[in-house]
Amino acid sequence: MTGQHHIEIDTSKPHPARMYDWYLGGKDNYPVDEEMGRQMLALDPRVPVMARVNRAFMHRATRWLAGQGVRQFLDIGTGIPTEPNLHQVAQRVAPDARVVYCDNDPIVLAHAAALLRSTPQGMTEYLQADVRDPAAIIDGAKKVLDLDRPVALSLIALLHFVSDTDGAHELVNRLLAELPSGSYLMMTHATGDFTPEESAAATEKLKAAGITLALRSRTEFTHFFDGLELVDPGVVVVPDWHPELGEPVPGQDDGVIPGYGAVGRKP
Template sequence: MTGQHPVEIDTTRPHPARMYDWYLGGKDNYPVDEEMGRQMLALDPRVPVMARVNRAFMQRATRWLAGQGVRQFLDIGTGIPTEPNLHQVAQEIAPDARVVYCDNDPIVLAHAAALLRGTPEGATEYLQADVREPDAILEGASKVLDLGRPVALSLVALLHFVSDEDGAHDLVRRLLAALPSGSHLVVTHATADFTPEESRAATAKLKAAGVTLALRSRDEFARFFDGLELIEPGIEVPHRWHPELGEPVPGQDDGVIPGYGAVARKP
């Protein structure tokens, strides 16, 4: 594992990766994460469904990309391992696929061994880094991936935790600038477009706990794909993006899941 830092887990503040783990029924979370998770659940009971929808989108997008011949994947904001992980999906289709995972939560590092059980023909690696450190991520990834060949950059359920002040759109541009033609960008993102009142309340609660939640509109989400070629069906509610490539998530059709998802190709 490259870019490894000492494992120091802050259990006094909730962390998005551990909250997602709680939503998904995992056990790698702390009381502070569960407490905030329950507060989010009280505002919108679909939050656990949203977490599962995001995971299912990642799996479908990975299947689509591997089916199109993509053999390299850079997954930033990996989260605590939940099978099937991205490398398992990709390497089932293409055993020689190479995958680099990246996350900033030390508890993900503690479980990284589960992320590194790939095929002998392929490669998997884990970087301990933050999306706000694009140069460090690219340097670490280049030890496993050939950045002269197409790479699928996966930012699933991540960018809504990066504020405009931290330059979310610029960070994506900097990462993409280092990748060649034929690379792809995969993004899901929460929005307030469908549930404005609940979203405002959730943003305020998370901010009070020290967690950024930057809910962006459809137009703001679309800006991440400026200069790229959107893959059909374009920008969609995540569970409506190529549903034939996976199994439906129970509860996903109970109203609109408040988020967007898309995959695009760098020309």
């Protein structure tokens, strides 16, 4: 990653990746992120648990997919690295796994060197691109992944920042259209189904800070899997997806975690 000698990071506005880092206890965030993080906590004290639950889902789903023989992963909206990251989980099961990470946040780019420690047999690459530019993502991914062989597309805690008017469904369909039969979509998404008042307040606060929050119902989330074969147990609240494949997150049972997770296979 040489040549990235100067990276512009806007610290005047909160950023979801840095807020997520703050929730996880990381150091790669700024006062503006902590301030918005605290405002979200005041609305719903389970937000840090939700962040950890999403990470834990990614670990479990990656283990499951690697166990099914998937050897290629495209992770969009990677966020700031928190170990173990997706490539570490996949390569523990399959040392020859190839992983492409993609994010549009410069602070993630600054940490890309930490992401790029692959096994000798596998490969890890980092791509700076926006989820709203699927053509750039596919072009970059093709340099590392063989798109004639199955790929797991990972969209963890990402699409609730992309509204329908910004083309969330078209983006998913466009990405999946490039992937062959036997590929998978693994996804989590926040919902307002269980906490409508807090969710509406959070949406307004984030909107004022320039962050879109497009919470979706269970039915709306399930539509992202149209045309795919849902892996058992289907669409569930995030901690309920194959809990036997990982460790429970402390606090995940203190009330319903307001988010859904699922994995679907492209026939």
